[in-house]
Amino acid sequence: MRRILALGAAVILLAGGCSKRVAAGPVDAAPAQRSAIRLDLVLAADLSAVDGSLDLRFVNREPSPLDRVRFLLFPGLVGGRIDVTGCIVDGAAAVLDGGQRDAVREVALPRALAQGASADIALTWRATVPLMRGGGPLARTDGFASLAWCFPVALSPRTGAELPAPYADYLCTDAASWRVRVSLPAGLVLVTGGKEIGRTGEDGRTMVDLELNPARDFYLAVGAGLEEFSDGRNGAGGPAIRCFAPPGQEAAAAFAMDVAGRAIAAFSKRFGPYPYDTFTVLAGPLTALGIEFPGLTVIGERIFSLEGSMDGAPMRVMLEATVAHEVAHQWFYNLVGNDQAAEPWLDEAMAQYATRLYYLDRYGEDAADSYTDSWWSRWSRVDRALKPVGLPVSAYTAKEYGAIVYGRGPLFLEALASSMGVPAFDRSVNRYVERFRWRIARGADFLSTAEEECGCDLDALFGAWVGLSAIHGLDRP
Structure with a gap:
């Protein structure tokens, strides 16, 4: 979630015809069919810049040549800058087409890649990290830097032409295997969603090796004075x-970890x-309430508290709802990917609906209805x-965006569940997650999977709520 707007005072006050459509696509791709990414990042002493190299083995998972x-x-x-130096x-030497100011650039391949074929792409670059007092996904403040997307991000061939908006999510990326090495000034705390597999220190710097597999993205942040808390599970029971x-x-950390553990369960x-094996919550400077990454969520410091209120809602309630929503993105955005700029409802509305299920499972129907x-x-x-x-x-x-995608979006899913029957809807969501596990789904895939489960025609319902694009998308490859 790029931005969850305030939930408002109404938020929880408790802590017909047969269809022949069949959703296509394999359930998953074997690891050998996934892209592999190796990142080497060197952070400047004042965290104002990142020098890096990226080695990408890009695998074409689409049926069309690329x-x-x-x-x-x-x-x-x-407000930052990234200069690709190689x-x-x-x-063979190549270039990224487009000017230095272009947000999306491309490299031509020496030969078209058939499905399953790969190309090796190596990039070097230097990125500057903007100074922002309010924080952000890529920003530095006093003694802290959030370094989301400080490297060139390989986009899925399914990415549309939509450019990122400042109030929403940005990416459509294929799942890949990640190996990352970070060199940072000694004494700073490194926070990532990856698994640490090695650490050394030399000449006032710390080198940390990490892996994350599979994942659609890799997030890291560094800070001075951050405290680490653990729920003590060590992987037992989740x-x-x-x-x-x-x-x-x-207190807020213990509460957030408890919510995250219960939501994951x-x-x-x-x-x-x-x-x-691990899930990480980071409280950091952020203008949004929260933002999701594989294996990790960043929660804005302004709501990381059990005291006070915001827009009439107790801060404890804001924190619980935000953490549960961000945990849901581990399934809807990461496990099942989508084009977040072209079809944001697929992950955001589903994360909202899943948060209702969290309240239902933990507190019962009254709490779930209050969240609704x-x-x-x-x-x-x-x-x-x-x-x-x-x-x-x-x-x-x-x-x-906040009103329609986060408000009307989950209300559509509730209407769909009512139309299909909740058990059938639940089965269709399970089938959707399994079918598009580590793949990119579209609205048409969600529609066809639901129709397959109920044996009914949902065109009218989808057309009224989602729009005709989801229906017409069935004709796309």
């Missing part, structure tokens, strides 16, 4: 839960196993406008 690979150069979108493809937070946040039971009230409150911010849920981010204003 003759180029696109990269997102994110720093330039938020590009080699299959051992993943180990960690939390990194500023000093004095023991609930969603694992409903949607299939959580894919990693917050969706109506969101939608009411735009006078319950009948704007389709399935539009790209660019089709919404910032106000509409």
